[in-house]
Amino acid sequence: MASYVAPPGWPSQVRPPDAPMWERTAENWLLDISPPEFRSYPVLRRHPVVLARFAVLHVEASQLACNRGLSQARAELRDVADLDVVEAAVQAWHAESARLLGVRRAAGLVEEAIRGRRFRARL
Template identity: 35%
Template structure:
C-alpha cells in the first residue's frame, strides 16, 4: 500500500513502525494504548479503531500538559507555604520543566501518528 505520508520526522516515535510496513498500525495502537489510562486502552472500540484511540491520546496529553503547566507556574507561589525548602522547590521546577518537554515531544509524536493513521484509513476506504 502506497501512502503519501512520510514519517521522516524527528517527531515520529521509535516504537511505531513506518507506515505501510507490516503491522505498522498494530505497533501504533500498542504505543497509543500505553499513553492513555489502562481502562481506555482496554475498550475494544478504541483498539479496533486506532484513529479514535489516537484522538483520545491527543486529548489526554493536552490535559496532562495543562496540569504540568499549572503545577510549574504555581510552584514558586504555593510550595513555600507548604514548608518546602528552596532546594526542593528548584528541583521540583526542573522536574516539571523536564516533564513538560517530554509531554510536548510525545504530543508531537501522537499528532504525526494520527495523521498517518487517518491517511491509511482513507486509503483503505478509497478517499
Template identity: 35%
Template sequence: MPLTTTRNSPDWPCQVKPPGSYDWERSAARWLRELVPARYSGYPALIRHPVLLARHAQIQVHHEIRVARTALQTARTELPPLGLPESVIEHSIKLYAAEIRQLQHIARSVRAVTEALVGHGAVR
C-alpha cells in the same frame, strides 16, 4: 496522499513501525495505548478504531501538558507553605519544565501517528 512524517522524522516515535510497513498500525495502537490510562485499554471501541484511540491520546497528552504547566506556574507560591526546602522547590521547577518539553514532543508524535493512520485509511 503522500505523508510528510515518517519514522525518520524527529516526531515519529521509535516504537512505531513506519507507515505502510507490515503490522505498523498494530505497533501504533500499542504505543498509543501506553499514553492513555490503563482502564481505557479494555474499551472495545478504542481497540477496534486506532484513530479514535489516537484522538483520545491527543486529548490525554494535552491535559497532561496543562497540568504540568499549572504545576510549574504555581510552584513558587504553593510549595513553600507545604514546608518544602528551597532546593526541592527548584528541583521541582526544573522537573516540571522538563516534563512539559517531553510532553510537547509526545504530542507532536501522537499528531504524526494520527495523520499517518488517517492517511492510510485506518478508520474502520
C-alpha cells in the same frame, strides 16, 4: 523493495506508515502513552483513529496540567518544602513539559498517519 518513511518526531516504537504491522505498533504505542483504563474500552481497541484522538487529547490535557503545575509550584510549595526542593520540583516540571512536547508531536504524527497521511523523504 518498498521504502517506508517516518517524519522527524515519529516515535521509535512505531513502524513507519505502510510498513508491515505498522498499525499494530501504532496502537500499542498509543495505548502505552494513554491511561491504563483506555485499554478497557472496546471502541478504542477496535478503532485506531478513535484511540489516536483520545491519546492526543490525553497528552494535551497533561500539557495543560504541567503548565498549571509549573505556574503554581513556587507559590504552592514554598510553605511546605525547602527552597531547594521547590526548585527541584520546578526543574521536574520543566523536564516533563519538554517530554510532553515531544510526545504530543509524535502522537499527532501517528494520528495523521492513521487518518491516511503519508510522508515523503526530504533531502
